[in-house]
Amino acid sequence: MKVLKPDRKLDLRGEVCPYPVIYTLKELDKMKSGEILEVITDHLPATENVPAAVKKKGHEVLELSKISVGTFRILVKKR
Amino acid sequence: MQNTILKLYKKAFQQAWPAWLGGILLGLLNVLEFAFKKPWGITTSESRWTGWFLYALDVQIDKAPQWLYYQQYKTLINPPLLDSGTLIDMGIIAGALISALLAYDFKLRVPAKKSRLAQGFIGGVLMGYGARLAMGCNIGGFFSAIPQLAFNGWVFFIGLLIGGYIGAKLVVKL
Amino acid sequence: MKLKQPMLGLIALTLIFIIIAIYTYVGLIELGIFLLFGLAYGIVLERSRFCFASSFRDLFITKDARLARGVAAGILVATIGFSILMISGIRSAKVLPVGFHTLIGGILFGFGMVLAGGCASGTLFRIGEGYVTLWFALLGTLTGMILLAATWPFLWYNYIKYQPKIWLVDYLGWGGAIALTISLILIYYIIVTLWEKR
Numbered sequence: 001m002k003v004l005k006p007d008r009k010l011d012l013r014g015e016v017c018p019y020p021v022i023y024t025l026k027e028l029d030k031m032k033s034g035e036i037l038e039v040i041t042d043h044l045p046a047t048e049n050v051p052a053a054v055k056k057k058g059h060e061v062l063e064l065s066k067i068s069v070g071t072f073r074i075l076v077k078k079r
Numbered sequence: 080m081q082n083t084i085l086k087l088y089k090k091a092f093q094q095a096w097p098a099w100l101g102g103i104l105l106g107l108l109n110v111l112e113f114a115f116k117k118p119w120g121i122t123t124s125e126s127r128w129t130g131w132f133l134y135a136l137d138v139q140i141d142k143a144p145q146w147l148y149y150q151q152y153k154t155l156i157n158p159p160l161l162d163s164g165t166l167i168d169m170g171i172i173a174g175a176l177i178s179a180l181l182a183y184d185f186k187l188r189v190p191a192k193k194s195r196l197a198q199g200f201i202g203g204v205l206m207g208y209g210a211r212l213a214m215g216c217n218i219g220g221f222f223s224a225i226p227q228l229a230f231n232g233w234v235f236f237i238g239l240l241i242g243g244y245i246g247a248k249l250v251v252k253l
Numbered sequence: 254m255k256l257k258q259p260m261l262g263l264i265a266l267t268l269i270f271i272i273i274a275i276y277t278y279v280g281l282i283e284l285g286i287f288l289l290f291g292l293a294y295g296i297v298l299e300r301s302r303f304c305f306a307s308s309f310r311d312l313f314i315t316k317d318a319r320l321a322r323g324v325a326a327g328i329l330v331a332t333i334g335f336s337i338l339m340i341s342g343i344r345s346a347k348v349l350p351v352g353f354h355t356l357i358g359g360i361l362f363g364f365g366m367v368l369a370g371g372c373a374s375g376t377l378f379r380i381g382e383g384y385v386t387l388w389f390a391l392l393g394t395l396t397g398m399i400l401l402a403a404t405w406p407f408l409w410y411n412y413i414k415y416q417p418k419i420w421l422v423d424y425l426g427w428g429g430a431i432a433l434t435i436s437l438i439l440i441y442y443i444i445v446t447l448w449e450k451r
Contacts, residue, residue: 014190016370045302053315070186098323101301106327110334112290121373126398148405163287170291175381178299180262187383199386202369203393205361211401213358214349216373217305226331227346228430230419231355238359243309246367
C-alpha cells in the first residue's frame with residue numbers, strides 16, 4: 001500500500017454537524033487541484049456526510065479509516 | 080454458535096446502519112410500543128423532570144395555579160423510577176452508550192470552540208420551549224403524530240421545515 | 254486493549270437486564286418493558302446515526318436527503334401499523350389541539366435542533382455517545398421547559414384551550430385519512446429525492 005502524504009490537514013475533533021462538512025468544503029476551496037486534504041474527525045455522522053458532500057462536489061475520497069476510538073481519518077483529493 | 084455471534088456482532092457494530100434501515104426499525108418499534116401501550120414520545124417526561132426539580136425546591140407545582148402545566152401533565156402522579164417515559168428516555172441514553180461502546184466509538188467529545196456549548200444550550204432552550212408549546216417534539220409531535228392521522232403532526236412538520244431552513248442559513252455562519 | 258470498550262458495553266448491557274429483572278421481580282414488568290423499548294430505540298438511533306436535525310438541515314446545506322428519506326420511511330411504516338391498531342379498535346389516537354402554537358412551536362424546535370446539533374431523540378443518544386455539547390443542549394431543553402411552564406397559564410387560557418383537535422379520520426373517514434397521509438409522505442419522499450439530484 002502506498003502511503004499518501006496530505007498537503008493540508010484539518011483537525012475537526014469535537015466539532016459536530018454541520019461543521020465537519022462545512023470546514024472540509026471551505027478548506028478544499030482554498031486548495032489547488034490534485035492536492036490532498038486530511039480530515040480528522042470524531043463526529044460519527046461525518047464518516048458518511050463528509051465523503052458524500054465532497055463526492056457531490058466532484059472531489060475524490062481516497063481513504064476513510066478508523067484511527068482510534070471513535071476517531072476517523074478521511075483523505076480527499078481536490079478535483 | 081460462537082462464530083455466528085461474532086459474525087453478527089461484526090456485522091452490526093463494525094459500521095453504521097443505513098438511514099433507511101434505522102427509519103424502518105424505529106417505525107416498527109413505535110408500532111410495537113403503541114400496540115403495547117402508547118406511541119413513542121420523549122419530551123413529556125423530560126418536562127416532568129423539571130417539575131420534580133421545582134417541587135424539590137419547594138415550589139408548589141401541585142397546587143399553585145401559575146404551575147397549571149405540571150398539573151395538566153400529572154407530574155407528581157408517579158415517582159421518577161415509576162414514570163414510563165423517563166425509563167424510555169434513560170433507556171435511549173443507555174442503549175446509545177452500550178451501542179457506542181460495542182462499536183468502539185465511545186469518546187468524550189469536547190468542542191475546541193467553547194461557543195459551541197453556548198450554541199447547544201440556546202438551541203436546547205428553543206427546543207424545550209417549542210416542544211412543549213406545540214405539546215410534542217420531533218417524536219411525539221411528529222414521528223408519532225402523523226401516523227395517528229392527527230393534523231397537528233403536519234402543522235408541526237411545516238414548522239420544522241421553516242425552522243430547519245432558518246437554522247441552516249444561520250449555523251453555516253457561526 | 255481493543256476489547257476494553259466492547260467489554261464495558263457488555264457489562265452495561267448486563268446491568269440494564271438486571272434492572273429489567275428487578276422491575277419484573279417486584280411486579281412491574283410493564284416498566285421493565287418500557288426500559289427495554291428505550292434500550293432498543295437507543296441502539297437503533299446510535300447505529301443508524303438517526304438524526305432528525307440532519308434530516309431537515311442537510312436538505313438546505315448539502316442537499317443530502319438520506320435521512321429525510323429515512324424519516325419518511327419510518328413514518329410510513331408507523332402509519333400502516335398505527336392504522337391497523339386504530340381500525341381494529343385495539344388503540345385510539347391521541348390528537349393534540351392544533352393552531353398557531355403548533356406552528357410556532359415547530360419553528361422554534363426546528364431552529365433550535367439545528368442550532369444545537371440534535372433534536373429531542375438526537376440529544377439523548379448523542380449524550381450516550383459522549384458529546385459534551387449535547388449535555389448543554391439537554392440542560393437548555395429543561396430550562397426552556399421551565400420557561401414554557403411559567404408562561405403556560407397565559408398561553409393556555411388565552412389561546413391553546415380554544416384550539417380544535419383535528420383528527421383526519423373525522424373529516425375523511427379511515428380510507429381518506431390513511432390515503433392522504435400516505436400520499437403526502439410519498440410526495441415528501443419524492444420531492445426530497447428530486448431535490449437531492451438537482
